Each structure stands twice: as structure tokens, then as C-alpha cells.
Amino acid sequence: MMPMSLTEIAQAVDGRLMPTTVPTDEPVAISAFTDSRQIVPGSVFVAIAGERVDGHDFVPKVGAQGAVAALVDHEIAGAQVPQIVVENTVKALGALAKHNIERRRALESPFTVIGITGSVGKTTTKDLLKSLLSKMGDTVAPVGSFNNEIGLPLTSLKVNAGTRFLVAEMGANHVGEIANLTSLVPPDIAVVLKVGVAHLGEFGSAERIAQAKSEIVRGLVPGGLTILNANDEHVAAMSAIAPADVLWFGLPQKEDAQLDTTALDVRCDDLDHPSFVLEDKTGRHANVTLGICGQHNVMNALAAATVAMTLGMPIDAVASGLSDVTSISPHRMAVSTVTxxxxxxxxxxxxxxxxxxxxxxxxDGLSRWHAGAEQQPFRIAVLGAMLELGPDEHRLHEDVGRYAVEGGADALVTVGSTSDEALDALAEAMAQGGKAVAADPTMVQWAHDAEQADRMVTRLATDHEGTVVLLKGSHASGLSALAERWTQN
Known part of the structure; x- marks a missing residue:
């Protein structure tokens, strides 16, 4: 965070600095947090009232931790810390982030904001791009998938005078949300990865999803650069609203396609690590072997490569940098041994x-796992229910269950919920889809929670040597907690 006085912060957020609490020697803020456990000397504590916890309850103790001020929506009596009172602390957090970025842009040294959106791949692309850009200058990027009206401002408040790049992940569940994020942090470069069916239930149609994602292009700074996936028709159509230059990444599909960055000779090894030849628009080549799993990550790597090369990184350095990334944000195709x-x-x-x-x-990654081995692994797909898919959600779950079995899963365990009937019904639909095409329907099992799934997987793995388990599901299915339990044993 750019150093700011409390008076400057109050002006930036249109807040009222409580006169009785301000020290004579006004302190300087150098960081901001919404989690009181992260407070260090020089921090501003932003008190947000959540569904389970109200940050205002922690205002009385943050002064002792070194906080120089608290942003609040009502004064907390007796708190030994200066308070800046605002109407809405989430909006004030955004306003403070906007001011911080404006302060950084006002300096003479170079500073570039890269905004990334898409239905899938945002966080992996962000992780790859951060790794690349960090070799060129101090780079700020969100932890995990901090991409909403709280996460993006918190990330933007990590920007200081020495920051060269800010990688801003921008997500949306509704039309207008990305527009709000770009109003706070307008990107110099906008990257759009894919328009899929995530959140279809919230948006209503793929066209509405495309409309929401296109807000990142509309939100570019004047003359900003647009980087689009040429293989996605909804994304490609966004070139019509680009304010200036457009660069294209993708796999070659048409003879006349003008791709600025592409991947040739894509293949995967038995551990599902993709390799390809990276090619830029001038015909220069470099060999890449990704250190992360999943053929779908080739597109994410192309997006990151396009940005890095545009910002001056040579293609050989990009290829080497992509190969060096062996771990990304948690619970994304992370491979380990469970004992x-x-x-x-x-x-x-x-x-x-x-x-x-x-x-x-x-x-697809599960089916490729040791696909060339003489002794094939026993493949178990453990799949949780998916949320926000709209009126077709049951059919979409059946389709995934069918895809799992037809794609080579030897066993399918679908995971629902004992407390949410709708979630449980979706897991049942997925199991029905799998059973419909399974040679042995007993190898398709429906678990009502992660604990039951754990027992099912344990029995199957005990009976089959060389088992590999794919764990995939919405956060509500509890599978990420199961993964943590397994990997901590």
C-alpha cells in the first residue's frame, strides 16, 4: 500500500475521521486487512459484517496489534484506535483500493495492471503469469482466487511504489460485477479465457455470461490492450468492443487464423504433464513442458505467455518460466500420495x-494418467455436485456421470449432502448417468457426504492395487476438506 495519512484515507473513502480519536502526530498507514489476525503495525483494519462474523466485534483489540485506524460503518465506543466512519465498509474498501492504484499510476516509474476473467482457468493463468512476470519486476497477484469486490481491493492494496505489475483476477456471478471491479482497478491489459456454463443458473444463458465477461474489455484504460481466446466464439466476438489493439491466443484450427501465440504438437505424458511447441506471431519457437498437470492448462499457458511476451519477455524465457511452475494455488490438479x-x-x-x-x-486428465503403462491404474472419479447450473442442472450432472464412465473411470463415487436435499439429488443424477453406461453398475456409488465417500474410496483402493483418485466438486460438496484430511495424514 502507498503510505497514506488517516486524513488522506478518510478523504479517499468519503468517511468521517472521528476527531476525538486522532493522535496529534497523525500516523501513516502502509497496509490494509479485513482479517484482524493479519493486523501488523501500520495496518488499517476494515471491519466488514459477514454472514457469520462481524468485523466490528474485533475493532476494540486491533489497536493493541498495531492498527493505525479502523474503517467502520458505526463508531465502536471505547475502542483504542482511530476510526473512520463510512456508510458501507465494502464500498469504502473498494474506494481505498482505487485511490491506491491512482497513487501508484501517478508515479513516473512503469506500472501495468493485467485483468484476467473467464468461466474457467482464471486462477491457474494468474499463477502462471505471476511466476513469469516476477522475473521481470515486483509483481502483486491475489492469493488463491481473491477475485470479488473484497478480494480484488485487498490485492490492489498490496501495490506500493515498487510494484511493477498487478495481476487482477476478476470473477462474476452477475452482470455488472466485473464492471464494478474495473471501475475500481481499470486494467491496461484485459485477458478473456473462456465463456463456459459456470454460473449458468445465475446468468440464464451463455450470452449473458459473455456479456458479463466482456465488461473487462469495456473497462480497459483508454487505448488498453485486449487479449482473447480465438478458439471460443463468445470470447472472439469481444474483439468488436475492444478499444484498441487485440491479440489472439489459441490452438490452430483454421488455415487463415491469425494467432499471435499458439501451441503446436500438443501431447501429454503418462503423468498428464502437457508438452508443446510455443510459437509467436513471427514464427519463433520454443519447447515447453508444463510442470503442472492437465491438457486444458495449455490454453492457460498460452494466455500467460501472450501477456509476458507483450510486456517484453523473450519467448525462450517464457518457455523456460512456464516449465518451472510445478505448483499453483491449492486444490487444482495437485498430485500427491495418500497413505x-x-x-x-x-x-x-x-x-x-x-x-x-x-x-x-x-x-480427461484421469484417463491419461499412466495411459501408456502395461499395468493400468485403477481409476476412481470422486465427483461432487455442481452449483448454479440453472434448469438443466440434472441433465448436466447425468452427462458428467456418463462422461466419467465412458472416459475410462473404473469406479465413480458421486458426493451429495446430508443437509442439502437439492445437492444430494444432483449427486444422485450424476450417479444415474454413470450407471446407465457402466459395464458393472456396482462400480458407481452415491455418497451422501464426504465421510461416506472416504469410506467408499478406501474400500475400493484396498481391493485394487495401483489406484488413482480424482477429487473434483463444488466447494459445498466438502471435497477440498477431504483432500486436506487425506494429504495431512
Whole structure:
């Protein structure tokens, strides 16, 4: 965060600095947090009232931790910390982030904001791009998928005078949300990855999803650069609203396609690590072997490569940098060995979240796992229900269950919920889809929670040596917690 006085912060957020609490020697703020446990000397604590916890309850103690001020929507009596009172602390957080970025842009040294959106791949692309850009200058990027009206401002408040690049992940559940984010942090470069069916239930149609994602292009700074996936028709159509230059990444599909960055000779090894020849628009080549799993990550790598090369990184350095990334944000195709008293198995943990596109990508990875080995692994797909898919949700779940079995999963365990009947019914639909095409329907099982799924997987792995398990589902299915339990044993 750019150093700011409390008076400057109050002006930036249109707040009222409580006169009785301001020290004579006004302190300087150098960081901002919404989690009181992260407060360090020089921090501003932003008190947000959440569904379960109200940050205002922690205002009385943050002064002792070193906070120089608290942003609040009502004064907390007796708190030994200066308070800036605003109407809405979430909006004030955004206003403070906007001011911080404007302060950084006002300096003479170069500073570039890269905004990334898409139905899938945002966080992986962000992780790859951060790794690349960090070799060129100080780079700020969100932890995990901090991409909403709270996460993006918190990330933007990490920008200071020495920051060269800000990688801003921008997500949306509704039309207008990305427009709000770009109003706070307008990108110099906008990257659009894919328009899928994630959140279809919220948006109503793929066209509405495309409309929401296109807001990142409309929100560019004047003359900003647009980078689009040429293989997605909804994304490609956004070139019509680009304010200036457009660059294209994708796999070659048409003879006359003008791709600025592409991948040739794409293949995967038995551990599902993709390799390809990276080619730029001048015909220069470099060999890439990704250190992360999943053929779908080739597109994410192309997006990151396009940005890095545009910003001056040579193609050989980009190829080397992509190969060096062996770990990304948690629960995204992370491979480990799980050892239990009864058995052990290989875990492919892709449990961060799920939609039909990412489910199929994960299942493709499972089918490729040691596909060339003489002794084939026993493949178990553990799939949780997917959310926000609209009126077709049951059919979409049946389709994924069918895809899992037809794609080579030896066993399918679908995971619902004991507390949510709708979630449980979706898991049942997925199991029905799998049973309909299974040679042995007993190898398709419906679990009502992660605990039951754990027992099912343990029994299957005990009976089958060389088991590999794919874990994939929405956050509500609890599979990421199951992955953590397994990997901590």
C-alpha cells in the first residue's frame, strides 16, 4: 500500500475521521486487512459484517496489534484506535483500493495492471503469469482466487511504489460485477479465457455470461490492450468492443487464423504433464513442458505467455518460466500420495470448484494418467455436485456421470449432502448417468457426504492395487476438506 495519512484515507473513502480519536502526530498507514489476525503495525483494519462474523466485534483489540485506524460503518465506543466512519465498509474498501492504484499510476516509474476473467482457468493463468512476470519486476497477484469486490481491493492494496505489475483476477456471478471491479482497478491489459456454463443458473444463458465477461474489455484504460481466446466464439466476438489493439491466443484450427501465440504438437505424458511447441506471431519457437498437470492448462499457458511476451519477455524465457511452475494455488490438479492404515493411492486433487467444463477436463486428465503403462491404474472419479447450473442442472450432472464412465473411470463415487436435499439429488443424477453406461453398475456409488465417500474410496483402493483418485466438486460438496484430511495424514 502507498503510505497514506488517516486524513488522506478518510478523504479517499468519503468517511468521517472521528476527531476525538486522532493522535496529534497523525500516523501513516502502509497496509490494509479485513482479517484482524493479519493486523501488523501500520495496518488499517476494515471491519466488514459477514454472514457469520462481524468485523466490528474485533475493532476494540486491533489497536493493541498495531492498527493505525479502523474503517467502520458505526463508531465502536471505547475502542483504542482511530476510526473512520463510512456508510458501507465494502464500498469504502473498494474506494481505498482505487485511490491506491491512482497513487501508484501517478508515479513516473512503469506500472501495468493485467485483468484476467473467464468461466474457467482464471486462477491457474494468474499463477502462471505471476511466476513469469516476477522475473521481470515486483509483481502483486491475489492469493488463491481473491477475485470479488473484497478480494480484488485487498490485492490492489498490496501495490506500493515498487510494484511493477498487478495481476487482477476478476470473477462474476452477475452482470455488472466485473464492471464494478474495473471501475475500481481499470486494467491496461484485459485477458478473456473462456465463456463456459459456470454460473449458468445465475446468468440464464451463455450470452449473458459473455456479456458479463466482456465488461473487462469495456473497462480497459483508454487505448488498453485486449487479449482473447480465438478458439471460443463468445470470447472472439469481444474483439468488436475492444478499444484498441487485440491479440489472439489459441490452438490452430483454421488455415487463415491469425494467432499471435499458439501451441503446436500438443501431447501429454503418462503423468498428464502437457508438452508443446510455443510459437509467436513471427514464427519463433520454443519447447515447453508444463510442470503442472492437465491438457486444458495449455490454453492457460498460452494466455500467460501472450501477456509476458507483450510486456517484453523473450519467448525462450517464457518457455523456460512456464516449465518451472510445478505448483499453483491449492486444490487444482495437485498430485500427491495418500497413505492410510488400510491402503495407499495416488490423489489428483482438483477439488477447488467445479462446472461441467472443468469436470470434463479433470476426467480427461484421469484417463491419461499412466495411459501408456502395461499395468493400468485403477481409476476412481470422486465427483461432487455442481452449483448454479440453472434448469438443466440434472441433465448436466447425468452427462458428467456418463462422461466419467465412458472416459475410462473404473469406479465413480458421486458426493451429495446430508443437509442439502437439492445437492444430494444432483449427486444422485450424476450417479444415474454413470450407471446407465457402466459395464458393472456396482462400480458407481452415491455418497451422501464426504465421510461416506472416504469410506467408499478406501474400500475400493484396498481391493485394487495401483489406484488413482480424482477429487473434483463444488466447494459445498466438502471435497477440498477431504483432500486436506487425506494429504495431512
Amino acid at each position: 492410510k492404515p488400510e491402503t495407499s493411492f495416488t490423489l489428483i486433487d482438483d477439488s477447488f470448484n467445479a462446472n461441467p467444463d472443468s469436470m470434463k477436463a479433470g476426467l
